[in-house]
Amino acid sequence: MSPIVEIDNISKCFGSTRVLEGVSFTVRKGSVVAIIGQSGSGKSTALRCIDRLETVDSGHIKVCGHDVTGPGLDLHQLRRDVGIVFQSYNLFPHLTVLQNIMLAPRLVQKARKPQARDTAMAVLNQVGLADKADHYPSQLSGGQQQRVAIARSLAMSPQLMLFDEVTSALDPQLTGEVLRVMERLAADGMTMILVTHEMAFARKVADEVIFMHRGRVWEHGPASILDAPATTELRDFVGNGL
Ligand SMILES: Nc1ncnc2c1ncn2[C@@H]1O[C@H](COP(=O)(O)OP(=O)(O)OP(=O)(O)O)[C@@H](O)[C@H]1O
Ligand SMILES: [Mg+2]
Numbered sequence: 001m002s003p004i005v006e007i008d009n010i011s012k013c014f015g016s017t018r019v020l021e022g023v024s025f026t027v028r029k030g031s032v033v034a035i036i037g038q039s040g041s042g043k044s045t046a047l048r049c050i051d052r053l054e055t056v057d058s059g060h061i062k063v064c065g066h067d068v069t070g071p072g073l074d075l076h077q078l079r080r081d082v083g084i085v086f087q088s089y090n091l092f093p094h095l096t097v098l099q100n101i102m103l104a105p106r107l108v109q110k111a112r113k114p115q116a117r118d119t120a121m122a123v124l125n126q127v128g129l130a131d132k133a134d135h136y137p138s139q140l141s142g143g144q145q146q147r148v149a150i151a152r153s154l155a156m157s158p159q160l161m162l163f164d165e166v167t168s169a170l171d172p173q174l175t176g177e178v179l180r181v182m183e184r185l186a187a188d189g190m191t192m193i194l195v196t197h198e199m200a201f202a203r204k205v206a207d208e209v210i211f212m213h214r215g216r217v218w219e220h221g222p223a224s225i226l227d228a229p230a231t232t233e234l235r236d237f238v239g240n241g242l
Contacts, residue, residue, distance in 0.1 A: 010059030034202035037212035083153030143174030163194040
């Protein structure tokens with residue numbers, strides 16, 4: 001299948017710190033790629049470059065047909081095609097769940113209210129929270145809020161979803177709820193790139209695993225590389241992570 005993301009030799013510094021160094025990988029449509037690695041290895045930065053939340057110093061990125069690193073990028077269209085979910089949910093506290101989800105389709109896609117409402121209910125169903133439509137975020141658990149944040153992204157019908165440690169702030173039970181939603185999304189064919197510390201989840205759901213170390217792609221392959229690391233760095237990482 002054709003790549004939906006093509007990252008070609010990107011490098012980036014923050015001041016004098018080199019954070020990404022010659023990172024290259026591609027993501028096929030419909031596949032799930034897990035990015036793992038120690039704190040500070042550049043995982044979030046690499047993910048944020050895909051959505052142009054960060055710019056690169058050199059190299060090229062193509063995402064869903066957009067030349068992300070080229071001139072004339074339509075940032076709005078890129079952001080419509082790519083959904084991103086972070087560890088923090090960033091829901092509006094004064095809006096209900098339904099209103100939170102309807103906001104972007106109404107403002108960005110200029111969707112009419114009944115249509116935006118239908119879409120919002122459909123994505124709420126997808127994350128198993130249709131019964132919470134009229135609740136406020138403060139009335140939900142962390143896991144439920146994170147599922148609303150995922151639903152909010154899905155309401156824009158993205159072609160690609162990026163997840164950056166979306167379960168890190170949750171206790172194990174709530175983590176499970178969120179991971180199940182992500183697993184279902186993957187099974188439904190969503191293309192996903194996820195930064196995660198959940199090795200069991202990566203093993204189960206990821207088609208490919210990218211191990212980043214010191215700003216580089218240190219190992220890249222099927223999830224089975226976690227069971228047979230080629231480098232001492234990945235062996236140490238997996239050993240510590242279990
Ligand atoms: N906006 C920034 N300004 C300066 N330095 C930054 C910035 N963002 C990240 N860095 C640095 O870049 C390096 C990589 O950060 P990044 O957030 O990509 O790591 P990470 O692999 O996601 O780590 P973690 O697992 O802790 O989230 C770190 O040394 C970090 O301090
Ligand atoms: Mg990070």
